Amino acid sequence: MSNRDKLKQLVIDVFLLDETEFRFDLRRTEIDTWDSLGVVSLAVGVHETFGYHPTPEEATALAGVDDVIALLAARGIALDA
């Protein structure tokens, strides 16, 4: 599975999305289940999936899927790998 597919599956699993709801430009404000516990769950999921544990500041600053992509890219984890 590519990193891109792994991120898609992670976001679907963490926020209980339908596959049809998922977009790589999805924003936090569009996902009702991206609440404060969801922030923690996403951070743990990013760590389990990609090996990088976002700091609390980084996790709370994530405002959309594209921010997760940018965060991972800044740590040398490319989504097209």
Place this chain on the structure above:
Amino acid sequence: MATVSTHGQPVHQGWHVVSDQALATDPDGARRTWSGGGSVLLAPARRGVHGDWFRAAIDRLPAAIGRDHLALFTSGSTGAPRLVIGTRARTEALARQIHLGQELDSVERTVSLLPLTYGYAFVNQWVWAHVHERTLVASPGLGDMAATRALLHDGPDTMICLVGPMLALLARAIDQPLVSVTRVNFAGGPFPWSERELIARLFPRARVFANYGCTEAMPRLTITAAESLRGPRDLGAPVPGVELAVDERGDLRFRSPYGAVGLLDADGYREVGADEWLATSDLAEPDGDRFRLVGRTSEVYKRYGEKVSVALQLEAVREVWPGTAAVISEPDPSGEPGHVLVLAPSPEDAAVRAVLKVFRSRFPRSQWPQRVDSVDALPLSDNGKPDLAALAALPRRVHWKLPL
């Protein structure tokens, strides 16, 4: 020193320790024991304690209750073995109320599918058959479906007692309506509300009753015709003479003229006062002149400060999942109390997504399960309920997992 009763059951301090086998295979002997003036302790076959536990327990009971009493063995919601003690007169009076409430006049026999040392089956079937002079037929139950099917398909008008999880197994093994069955009782857990069509298909001639109670009630508190239920969590109408109430925490309590007169646990024996309210170990909320079940006290726990009701979650899952489901406790990776949903048989991905959609739409994230697992079939205890300890020990397939 133990003596031996007329039909081979041990007697100690006036108490007859009666097994499933004795009740099922020696009805005359069991009747003599019941009516003979001694007291009867029902000893399930697999009960998690040594035989000596019963002798030691009897030694701790007042000598005066070694006549005309009935003791039910339970581990209840605490998991600690104990005895709940009623009287023969109260139990027979309850069997008469059951006869009226379930309109059993026209019923000629009852076929046991559950172990008869289970309080529900003992009172609703064995004692009822004894008091009303009906035939009790011991069936091999779910252990020999062909024999059970033959027994229930042909014969006089029959009453049976089931627990909800047995339905799926019966439906898998039985491909034709069981036409001798004219009364079907459910107790021992939530009424299988979502399976009403299946019940009607399996038992086309039967009137169906939802029954609610607990061991301390010896064991019945309500009897309600299924068509009169207001919903899956409706506890129904109390048996005449029974009072129900909820306290400020939501604990459901009762007073019953048929209920326990004494309790024996690790702290010793204590008499139940004539006007004493006893706990059911269930949580409920008022619903007009009735009560609605919220869950078992032990099935409601706090996670991130919020109450999580396992019963409500299973009820919601059953709306979209046609198989069986159970919940086992498991802390999350941070150590916070949590739970795992287990489905059986193994679901397709679309079915898992449908279940998850229910969690997303109805429950806050703090109440979501840690995982959705599956097994081929839920292990059941002797009384037909999911055996959660056995389930927790089984290898399971993981279909979905929340990182935290």
